[in-house]
Amino acid sequence: MGIHGLAKLIGDVAPNATKENEFKNYFGRRIAIDASMSLYQFLIAVRQQDGMQLTTSDGDTTSHLMGFFYRTIRMIDNGIKPVYVFDGKPPEMKSGELEKRTERRNEAQKALEKAQEAGDAEEADKMQRRLVKVDKTHVAEAKQLLTFMGVPFVEAPCEAEAQCAFLQKTGQVFGVGTEDMDALTFGTKVLLRHLTFSEARKMPIKEFYLETVLEALQFTMDEFIDVCILLGCDYCDSIRGIGPKRALELMKSHRSIEKILDNIDKNKYTVPEYFPYKQARELFKNPEVDKTVQISWNMPIDEDGLINYMCNEKGFSEERMRSGVKKLRAARGKSTQGRLDSFFTVTKRVSESPGGSGGGAKKPKEEKKKGKGGGGRGGKFKAK
Amino acid sequence: MFEARLAEGGILKKVLDSIKELLNEASFDCSEAGLQLQAMDNSHVSLVSLNLRAEGFENYRCDRNMSMGMNLASLAKIMKCSNSDDVVTIKAQDSADIVTFVFESKNGDRVSDFDMKLMNLDQEHLGIPETDYACVVKMPSNDFARIVRDLSQFGESIAIACTKQGVKFSSTGDIGTGNIKLAQNSSADSDDNIVIDLQEPVTLTFASRYLNSFAKAAGLSEKVTLSMSPDVPLVVEFKVATTDNEYGYIRYYLAPKIEDEDS
Numbered sequence: 048m049g050i051h052g053l054a055k056l057i058g059d060v061a062p063n064a065t066k067e068n069e070f071k072n073y074f075g076r077r078i079a080i081d082a083s084m085s086l087y088q089f090l091i092a093v094r095q096q097d098g099m100q101l102t103t104s105d106g107d108t109t110s111h112l113m114g115f116f117y118r119t120i121r122m123i124d125n126g127i128k129p130v131y132v133f134d135g136k137p138p139e140m141k142s143g144e145l146e147k148r149t150e151r152r153n154e155a156q157k158a159l160e161k162a163q164e165a166g167d168a169e170e171a172d173k174m175q176r177r178l179v180k181v182d183k184t185h186v187a188e189a190k191q192l193l194t195f196m197g198v199p200f201v202e203a204p205c206e207a208e209a210q211c212a213f214l215q216k217t218g219q220v221f222g223v224g225t226e227d228m229d230a231l232t233f234g235t236k237v238l239l240r241h242l243t244f245s246e247a248r249k250m251p252i253k254e255f256y257l258e259t260v261l262e263a264l265q266f267t268m269d270e271f272i273d274v275c276i277l278l279g280c281d282y283c284d285s286i287r288g289i290g291p292k293r294a295l296e297l298m299k300s301h302r303s304i305e306k307i308l309d310n311i312d313k314n315k316y317t318v319p320e321y322f323p324y325k326q327a328r329e330l331f332k333n334p335e336v337d338k339t340v341q342i343s344w345n346m347p348i349d350e351d352g353l354i355n356y357m358c359n360e361k362g363f364s365e366e367r368m369r370s371g372v373k374k375l376r377a378a379r380g381k382s383t384q385g386r387l388d389s390f391f392t393v394t395k396r397v398s399e400s401p402g403g404s405g406g407g408a409k410k411p412k413e414e415k416k417k418g419k420g421g422g423g424r425g426g427k428f429k430a431k
Numbered sequence: 432m433f434e435a436r437l438a439e440g441g442i443l444k445k446v447l448d449s450i451k452e453l454l455n456e457a458s459f460d461c462s463e464a465g466l467q468l469q470a471m472d473n474s475h476v477s478l479v480s481l482n483l484r485a486e487g488f489e490n491y492r493c494d495r496n497m498s499m500g501m502n503l504a505s506l507a508k509i510m511k512c513s514n515s516d517d518v519v520t521i522k523a524q525d526s527a528d529i530v531t532f533v534f535e536s537k538n539g540d541r542v543s544d545f546d547m548k549l550m551n552l553d554q555e556h557l558g559i560p561e562t563d564y565a566c567v568v569k570m571p572s573n574d575f576a577r578i579v580r581d582l583s584q585f586g587e588s589i590a591i592a593c594t595k596q597g598v599k600f601s602s603t604g605d606i607g608t609g610n611i612k613l614a615q616n617s618s619a620d621s622d623d624n625i626v627i628d629l630q631e632p633v634t635l636t637f638a639s640r641y642l643n644s645f646a647k648a649a650g651l652s653e654k655v656t657l658s659m660s661p662d663v664p665l666v667v668e669f670k671v672a673t674t675d676n677e678y679g680y681i682r683y684y685l686a687p688k689i690e691d692e693d694s
Contacts, residue, residue: 063553072474382588384638385686386475387557390664394558 049227051279054240056291057255061263067251070242073221074126075383077344078239079211081225082131082200083181085243086189088226089114090179092245098172103362111185112361115192118243120371123198123378130220130342131193131200133186134207138335140282140326141206152178195353196375197346201337209233209334219342222254231257232275232331234268266298272331273304273324282327284319286311304328348375433461433497433523436490439673440534441515442651446671449648449681450479451503453641458500458552461493461523465679469556477641478557478664478684483671487678489518495525500552509545523549559684564658564666566593567628570613572655572669576646578611583639585609588688592634593659598627602639633659636688642667645683662687 057064093110095101100110122129137145159174193200203210211223212233222237223230230238238255261271277294279285289297301307304324350372357363437443450457450468457470457479465485471478485491513519513534520533533544578600582589586604593599597614615627648669649655658666664684671678 069473074474379691382636382688382690384474384476385664385689387471387478387664387684387686388475390686391478391557391559391684393555 049229049281050232050275051285052291053228053231053275053278054255056278056295057260060295061260064256064259064263066254066256068254070121070246070252071125073239073252075128075386076126076221077128077130077219078122078222078224078242079201079214079220080129080131080243081207081211081223081227081230082189083134083186083207084225084227085114085118085131086111086181086185087179088243089118090181090185091176098175103360107361108185109361109363111181111189112192112357112363114243115189116196116357116363116368116371118245119193119196119198120374121246122242124374126378126381126383128344129198129224130214130344131189131198132207132210132214133190133200133202135202135204135335138205138282138330140323140330143284144281152180191356192353194346195349195356196372197348199342199344199346201340201342204337205335206233208235210336210340211235212334213336213338214340214342228255229275229280229331231255231260232272232280233334234331264295269328269332270298270302272328274298275331276304276324276327277307280327280331282330283323284321286316286318286322288316345379348372348379432492432494432525434490434492434520435461435466435485435488436518436520437487438489438518439676440513440517440519442671442673442678443519444510444513444515445648445650446481446483446681447503447507447510449645449651449669450481451507452644452647453477453479453683454503456500456502456550456552458498458554460496460498462496463493465491470554471557472641476638476686477644478559480559480682480684481671482679482681484679487671487676490520497523497525498552499523499530500550501530501547502550505547509547512543512545562658562660562663563630565630565633565660566658568593568598568657568659569626569628569654570598570657571625572646572649572652574613575655575657575667576649579639579642579646582609582611583643587639588636589639589642590634590636591657591659591665592632593627593629594632595627595629598625598657633661635659635661635665637665637685638688641683641685645685648681648683651681662689 089111090100090108093101093114100108101113102108119129155174155177159171159178162170162174190200201210201214208223208225208227208230211220211225212230212235214220215223215235215237222239223235224239224242226240228238234257236257238257240253240255241250242252244250261268264271264274266274274294276283277285277289277298278291297307297311301310308318350369353372354365354368357368358365453472454470455473457468460467460469463485465487466481466483468479468481485493509532513532514536516537517534518537520535522531522533523529528549529546530549531544531546533542535542579589582600582602585602585606585608589600589602591598591600595615597612599610599612601608601610613625616624645667652670652672654670656666656668658668664686667683667685669681671681
């Protein structure tokens with residue numbers, strides 16, 4: 048999924064490109080969320096105490112509905128305006144990756160059987176989670192629920208991340224909520240991780256800024272795309288023997304995959320026989336997206352429909368659903384808090400170290416305060 | 432080398448108390464003109480701008496402009512060790528990564544000093560345009576603090592409506608509504624009068640939480656000035672002053688609440 052090791056690479060070479068921020072500081076922000084990513088997340092993570100998925104009395108899975116309902120409400124309750132983006136057809140180039148995933152799933156299936164035989168509950172649980180597959184019903188059910196909740200969603204013609212990136216680039220949303228780093232490769236300028244995590248995990252939101260990444264690496268967008276392909280993307284195999292560090296070095300000296308291929312020792316590095324990096328590059332640069340999409344942010348909430356669907360068909364508690372809807376409604380009437388940045392402009396960005404350029408600057412003893420407090424955009428420690 | 436000696440050290444304590452609720456850390460910019468600080472809170476809703484003029488200090492020396500990034504919670508710990516009538520001296524070498532605070536008791540028989548580590552801060556400075564505000568209200572700062580505290584019980588936002596007749600603060604919430612009206616009074620010299628300078632009536636709504644944090648500065652001066660114009664941030668200004676000396680000011684900017692454009 049995504050770009051192999053990109054988040055770590057950014058953390059290592061461009062620490063300024065990431066910032067942590069509290070969930071509650073995103074009030075008033077419109078955010079495009081990769082729904083397919085969330086579906087997997089919910090199916091895997093939303094479980095009962097015994098580790099089994101939530102189901103109706105007939106055995107239909109409802110973990111995803113639970114996730115979409117509560118985590119969307121958490122966002123809306125905090126003033127965030129989400130729009131979900133669903134995957135369309137996978138691009139043809141992804142078939143290799145998809146095959147690999149099927150393979151991995153088969154392996155997990157075997158491992159599961161083995162674990163069950165051996166009575167290893169922990170391993171069995173782990174494998175069960177790996178077996179999770181989103182099917183059409185899950186998608187349809189999620190869409191149905193979002194419609195009742197009055198939450199907008201978009202169907203991407205192809206990859207959801209690409210559509211999200213388009214919405215962000217055209218200013219229709221502030222950022223893109225996904226765990227998948229290839230949203231950056233598709234050109235998302237602000238990527239938000241951990242947005243759909245459970246509140247109980249108390250994970251701060253992690254922001255990635257594309258422009259700062261490019262600045263720190265001193266790459267153009269095209270060069271950055273090439274780096275991502277070298278790291279390993281969903282659309283073609285990567286060159287064996289080239290890890291993140293080598294990939295960066297090679298790109299710094301050669302500036303394109305073509306030149307790298309001309310210059311590397313083919314005996315040392317195995318270039319895959321079929322290496323359609325040009326097509327992959329094209330896919331990142333000009334992905335198939337719906338450019339005419341109109342997002343309506345103020346869709347009606349259908350409370351009766353929602354109660355009927357969630358309680359009568361899916362067996363959720365009516366009381367809880369009603370209190371959720373109450374929150375949805377309450378958020379509608381509220382005025383939003385403005386931000387100073389929309390009135391005043393940043394005149395200079397300072398990242399000074401104490402005592403000017405003196406190298407004696409030590410990291411302060413008080414590390415970032417966990418939870419409350421730390422990690423704002425206004426005042427954050429530099430990593431070094 | 433930077434060195435500033437403040438005869439009324441208690442001022443520093445009060446200044447810190449009035450910013451530490453909004454900011455976790457901030458950098459103090461030292462120049463020949465004095466000490467300055469500008470920082471936004473984490474959510475970028477409010478901004479603190481503090482200015483302490485060099486003339487306010489008993490002794491002030493700043494050879495080279497420098498920024499001292501401080502953790503305000505740590506600073507508060509140090510300030511706690513001082514008495515409010517202590518003489519305070521702040522010292523730092525040009526390329527140091529620590530700042531020293533020296534507290535001397537009035538009669539000089541007790542001297543304590545504390546070093547604090549400075550920190551690297553990544554800061555965005557905002558350019559604040561000169562604005563001619565549509566209405567400027569000057570009122571006793573204790574009244575302001577009281578009103579904000581009282582109305583916060585009702586709702587999470589407070590509307591401030593300013594007309595020729597006076598200024599009205601109101602808040603609505605689950606338990607009901609509260610309104611507090613203050614009329615402009617003519618007895619010009621009385622201490623608790625309210626003066627309104629009005630070009631056009633303005634009504635704006637703000638989050639109670641931030642107004643409450645601003646009210647922490649009420650101890651710094653008798654008066655507070657509220658400046659408002661339609662659709663721009665509110666400015667709440669307190670002079671930093673005692674009967675003997677005027678040190679500078681602390682200004683808070685607060686972004687208003689806006690009607691949801693989508694609904």
